[in-house]
Amino acid sequence: MQAEKQDILNRLAQAVINMDITRANEAAAEVIRCKIDPYEAIMDGLAKGMDKVNELFENEEYFVPEILLCADAMYAGIEVLRPYLPKEGTWNKKKVVIGVVKGDTHDIGKNLVKIMLDNAGFEMHDLGRNVPYAKFIDTAGELKADLVCLSTLMTTTMDGMQVIIEDLKKAGITSRVMVGGGPISPGFAKNIGADGYAKNAAEAVRVAKSLFQDVHLPLTFKTPEFVSVRKNHGGVR
Amino acid sequence: MTEKERLLKALLGESIDRTPVICPGGMMTMANREIMIRTNCRWPAVHRDAKKMAALSIAMHEETGIENLGIPFCMTVEAEALGGEVEDGDEITTPSIVNYPLKSVRHWRDLKELNPYKDGRLPTILECMGILNQKVPDVPVPGNLVGPLSLATSLIDATILFKALRREPEDVHGLLRFLTDNSIRYGEALIKSGADLIVISDPSATGEILGPELFEEFVLPYLNMMIGRMHMLGKPVIVHICGNVSSIYKPLNELDSECISVDSVVNMKEVRHAIPGKKLMGNVSTLLLQNGRENNIRKVSKTLLNFGVDILAPACGLSAKTPVRHIKAMTEAAKGV
Numbered sequence: 001m002q003a004e005k006q007d008i009l010n011r012l013a014q015a016v017i018n019m020d021i022t023r024a025n026e027a028a029a030e031v032i033r034c035k036i037d038p039y040e041a042i043m044d045g046l047a048k049g050m051d052k053v054n055e056l057f058e059n060e061e062y063f064v065p066e067i068l069l070c071a072d073a074m075y076a077g078i079e080v081l082r083p084y085l086p087k088e089g090t091w092n093k094k095k096v097v098i099g100v101v102k103g104d105t106h107d108i109g110k111n112l113v114k115i116m117l118d119n120a121g122f123e124m125h126d127l128g129r130n131v132p133y134a135k136f137i138d139t140a141g142e143l144k145a146d147l148v149c150l151s152t153l154m155t156t157t158m159d160g161m162q163v164i165i166e167d168l169k170k171a172g173i174t175s176r177v178m179v180g181g182g183p184i185s186p187g188f189a190k191n192i193g194a195d196g197y198a199k200n201a202a203e204a205v206r207v208a209k210s211l212f213q214d215v216h217l218p219l220t221f222k223t224p225e226f227v228s229v230r231k232n233h234g235g236v237r
Numbered sequence: 238m239t240e241k242e243r244l245l246k247a248l249l250g251e252s253i254d255r256t257p258v259i260c261p262g263g264m265m266t267m268a269n270r271e272i273m274i275r276t277n278c279r280w281p282a283v284h285r286d287a288k289k290m291a292a293l294s295i296a297m298h299e300e301t302g303i304e305n306l307g308i309p310f311c312m313t314v315e316a317e318a319l320g321g322e323v324e325d326g327d328e329i330t331t332p333s334i335v336n337y338p339l340k341s342v343r344h345w346r347d348l349k350e351l352n353p354y355k356d357g358r359l360p361t362i363l364e365c366m367g368i369l370n371q372k373v374p375d376v377p378v379p380g381n382l383v384g385p386l387s388l389a390t391s392l393i394d395a396t397i398l399f400k401a402l403r404r405e406p407e408d409v410h411g412l413l414r415f416l417t418d419n420s421i422r423y424g425e426a427l428i429k430s431g432a433d434l435i436v437i438s439d440p441s442a443t444g445e446i447l448g449p450e451l452f453e454e455f456v457l458p459y460l461n462m463m464i465g466r467m468h469m470l471g472k473p474v475i476v477h478i479c480g481n482v483s484s485i486y487k488p489l490n491e492l493d494s495e496c497i498s499v500d501s502v503v504n505m506k507e508v509r510h511a512i513p514g515k516k517l518m519g520n521v522s523t524l525l526l527q528n529g530r531e532n533n534i535r536k537v538s539k540t541l542l543n544f545g546v547d548i549l550a551p552a553c554g555l556s557a558k559t560p561v562r563h564i565k566a567m568t569e570a571a572k573g574v
Contacts, residue, residue: 019403060484063448065399072400103330108395108446130324130335155523155556157330182480183524183553 005036012045012077017052019069021076028080038081046077050119054202064108067201071115094212097139097175098149099127101164103157109181110151112201120205122147133160137167145175147208150194152181162192169193176211180204239375240304241433247547248434248473248495248516256542258549258571259518262294262307263381264438265477265498266554270329271561272296280557281325284310284332287364294369298376301561302568306369306378309362312438315383315423316391318357319348319416329557339393342401345412348392351419353426363430370431380432382424384439384476385416385459392416395441402451409455417459421466428470435467436475437494443480453488464493475518479553486511501525501552505544516547521567523551527559531566538570 008030015023024046031041053070056062062070098114100107107129118124125143127135140148148168150161161179168175178196179189189197196211198204238246244257260267273279278286278293294306311331317323322336339345353359369378383391389398389412401409424435442456464474477498482489489497489512497515499508501522508517521537522529541549549571555564 060448063451064446065402065451068396068400069403103326103333106395108399111396130333154331155527155553159558185524188524 004034008034008036009041009045009048012041013049013052015077016046016049016070016073017056019066019073021073024073024077025080028077031081032084038084039086041081042078042085046074047119050074050116054116058202064112067112067115071119074119093121093123094146094208095125095143096122096147096149096208097125097127097136097143097145099131099136099151100129100181101150101152101157101160102130102132103160104130104152104154104181106153107151109153109201110149113149113151113180113198113204116201116205117149117208120209122208133164133167136164137171137173140168140173140175141171145173147211148175148177149204149208150177150179150181152183155183158183158188161194165193178204178207178211241375241377244304244377244548245433245473248475250516255573256546256549256571257304258302258538258568259305259377259379260303260307260551260555261305261379261381261436261438261475261477261498263309263379263436264312264383264440264554265307265381265436265551266310266331266557267297267303267305267307268293268310268557269297269301269555269559269561269564270557272300273328273557275300280310280328280330281332284325285358285361287361287368290361290365291368291372294365295373298373301564302572303564304376304568304571306373306376307381308365308369308378309358309381312381312383312387312440313391314358314362315351315388315420318351318353318359318423319388319392319419321391331554334391337391337393339412340397342393342398342405342412343408345408345415348415351422353423359423359426363426366427366430366432377433378431379434379436379475380424380427380472382420382427382435382437382463384437384442384456385413385420385463386456387439387441388416388420389413390441399446402447402455406454413455413459417462421463424463424467425470428467428472432472434473434475435463436477436498437463438477440477440479443478444482444485445480447485449485449488452485457488457491461491461493468493475548477518483507483511490514496547498548498550499552503552505541505546509545518548518550519546520552521549523553523555523559526551526563526567527556529563531563534563534566535570538567542571 011027176195179194180198186197196207198207246253276296278289283289313323313332320338321334324335325332474494475496476494479500481502498518
């Protein structure tokens with residue numbers, strides 16, 4: 001029985017790594033048939049597969065298209081298991097509002113961060129791309145969000161992040177703020193008063209988690225678009 | 238030696254008196270708010286007005302010392318002409334696509350063939366090109382094109398497109414082939430209207446997103462088709478790719494353009510070593526240009542010149558808030574002022 005359970009969990013992880021929606025569905029159905037705890041199946045099966053995917057991404061064996069397809073397989077598995085999960089409320093998830101700041105319509109990096117944070121157990125509220133400043137403030141206020149994630153890929157829109165952080169404060173909203181995206185640097189993040197800065201999706205998870213523990217990780221992170229952090233000033237090193 | 242002669246000679250590897258400094262326009266935006274206010278040619282109105290567009294780019298050339306004229310000020314003109322809905326932005330944000338015409342890759346057959354003399358803002362850009370050629374014949378004007386894969390990400394949600402690279406490769410090839418043919422048609426019109434060289438920006442085709450395998454399959458052949466046609470028309474080509482390109486050094490060697498322009502994350506020394514046959518353009522950080530000290534901008538520019546960059550340029554589009562004196566710090570370094 002134990003061996004069978006381990007086998008099913010492995011198959012869940014493997015389906016995610018192999019970007020295989022069909023196998024993820026089948027293995028998830030096995031979970032239900034064998035009366036394995038669906039929460040455990042997500043954490044020790046699907047999410048574990050996604051952790052491996054993250055690793056492959058950091059090692060440049062997988063790139064963005066692969067991550068997106070792995071995530072599809074993971075979500076397919078979760079969809080099968082969802083009806084058998086305890087009600088959401090009992091999970092006590094941290095609420096995250098995420099979006100790409102107005103003026104910018106690039107959202108691959110944001111989508112990856114969303115996938116990774118979702119996978120890490122955060123409750124994600126995605127505002128999409130080209131999001132007006134006020135929408136971040138309103139949504140964070142309504143949801144009493146724990147974290148607001150702002151992304152931009154363009155130098156021309158990064159100043160909007162500061163406006164949002166100031167407006168959140170003015171509105172008395174205490175959500176933490178994490179920023180990331182091509183032109184953003186840790187220094188810029190600090191200057192505009194962000195609580196965290198993520199260089200990519202894998203690191204976004206670490207930073208987001210650290211914001212809710214009293215552990216302070218160094219302000220570094222890594223997402224494809226988020227990978228392009230301007231560590232240097234260009235030129236020759 | 239005129240600025241036009243210098244740039245073209247630099248691209249062809251002929252001897253020149255000094256390194257040119259340019260900012261091509263298009264995705265590599267060449268505009269600035271101070272100058273918009275001074276000339277009363279302001280975003281967003283400028284984007285749809287050939288005369289104002291010409292006036293703003295001429296003033297940019299005169300006041301910043303950048304040695305070209307760069308139009309348009311965004312990378313949405315082809316996508317708009319192909320049915321993308323554009324929001325024109327405001328006085329500091331560039332136009333962007335807010336609604337994609339394609340919901341799935343296989344619907345690419347529904348896209349209409351592009352007519353550069355009729356569709357969207359393309360006629361405005363061609364008209365502006367004509368004005369610039371007439372008014373300032375000695376200053377080079379690049380024809381700015383968006384690479385097929387990046388253009389595709391302006392016509393369909395990038396998440397859907399990137400998944401389709403693996404799930405529906407045949408339809409993606411169909412779409413990219415269609416976009417390549419249509420971009421070539423627009424490129425031909427740009428050249429007919431007076432473009433001196435072609436700059437293809439392909440920000441989404443970065444190795445960071447795709448990796449080497451997908452880059453070779455979905456980017457390289459289409460860029461080379463475009464480059465081949467532009468070469469037949471006698472124009473040199475610069476290709477700009479965003480982000481870190483270290484994973485795609487090998488396929489970049491097979492790119493047929495004269496010159497590659499890279500982002501500020503890229504180490505020029507490494508690129509020169511990995512891609513020895515290409516002229517290199519770049520890569521002063523636009524963040525440094527906006528927020529850095531003039532001294533540092535001068536220092537970074539000089540280091541690049543001493544290293545032997547073939548064309549000095551910003552690593553990406555200039556933010557409209559970049560102070561003119563910061564841009565001048567870069568251009569003066571090239572001119573030895």
